Amino acid sequence: MPRPARVSPDRILAAAAAEFSARGYAGARVDRIARRARVNKAMLYYHFGSKQALYRALLLDTFTAAAARLREVASAPLPPEQKLEQLVTTVSAIVAERAHFPAIMLREVAEGGTHLDKDTLAAMAALPAIVGQVVMEGAQKGALRRVHPVLAYFTIFAPIVLYLGGAPIRRALATHGLVDLTELTPELFEREMRASIRRAFAAPAVTERRS
Amino acid sequence: MPRPARVSPDRILAAAAAEFSARGYAGARVDRIARRARVNKAMLYYHFGSKQALYRALLLDTFTAAAARLREVASAPLPPEQKLEQLVTTVSAIVAERAHFPAIMLREVAEGGTHLDKDTLAAMAALPAIVGQVVMEGAQKGALRRVHPVLAYFTIFAPIVLYLGGAPIRRALATHGLVDLTELTPELFEREMRASIRRAFAAPAVTERRS
């Protein structure tokens, strides 16, 4: 047997990621997901049960994977300042690997978690917890300024997710000749973000640098 | 004539703001908007023509008003560092007055501008332009660090919009007993944001403070 063809659920999840991220829960069409995954609708319902269950499975998978990546950074043997910058890099990397991540996250925030169950909500809630842990550790060691951990989470996550998730609308703006920008690249954006985050959260210089 | 009753269009726009922000374009129901505005559907179509036209009217109104507020700050007789902090305050104030602003913005970014026409897209594009103007002025005067204007836009806007727009999902998390937080208040958030922005974009200290 050259091809086991045991790939339906994975293909469906991938198709669901594309569809839900591009159109949102209400805008997504089960027919389209099935077609994109090259299975028929009945097959999709056979594996996932309902549109909502598929959506939850997708989000649980997405946020669980992201949290795992961030946990690696949080528990790495690095000084807190470097962990913080590494978080920026890792969030960017997560988006680079899963292009649908930003749209899904932005939509779910806007949606208020309406379609989610407790497990999926818990997976989302893990992200701020991990960032908060890094910041609090840094403050304790005197390496970082004391800031509210939730503020740190938003200061780091929000710009990256909105900027990278904004690629499609920037294309739309460009189409209409409305974009001014000497296109900022994701690479440059990440570099500048790291610098901004470093400065925003650096501990006030108590011991002065020698003159 | 005690009450002109000439309020249908405004009431419809207000109802549309609530519905579209809570459910998105595809999830919004024209019936619900009409009911909330206490007009019937035919009346709504009489005034706005279609669901899409109503959506565009709402977004054009929303972003035009926000841009006007920000332009005031940009052209105020203030040093750039203060303008920057004032932008933080103003974005927070805009959200305080129009609670649906964050959700609408997050959704439209995720949506990629699909439902928008050129005018509405232009109104959205005005926001980064205004922030960029402040940052470039500051860099020219040596008051601010040289950063890409688009980066500055996202660094300021994104955390505020995502944090304030995230209130509903934080409530959902709290309902399930998943929130750790010693609830960060919007006021404290704004104060800390101003501090972070100030540090992130301050010009490197060339002239040392006297010892």
Added chain:
DNA sequence: GTCTATACTTCGATAGAC
């Protein structure tokens, strides 16, 4: 596990009287 055909529902939009 896989597919076709279809039941059932909801929603955007309009016709047409007042």
Added chain:
DNA sequence: GTCTATCGAAGTATAGAC
């Protein structure tokens, strides 16, 4: 300008054969 009634298009989900 305002309203009631309704059409027609989609959309989720399932029945039932293979």
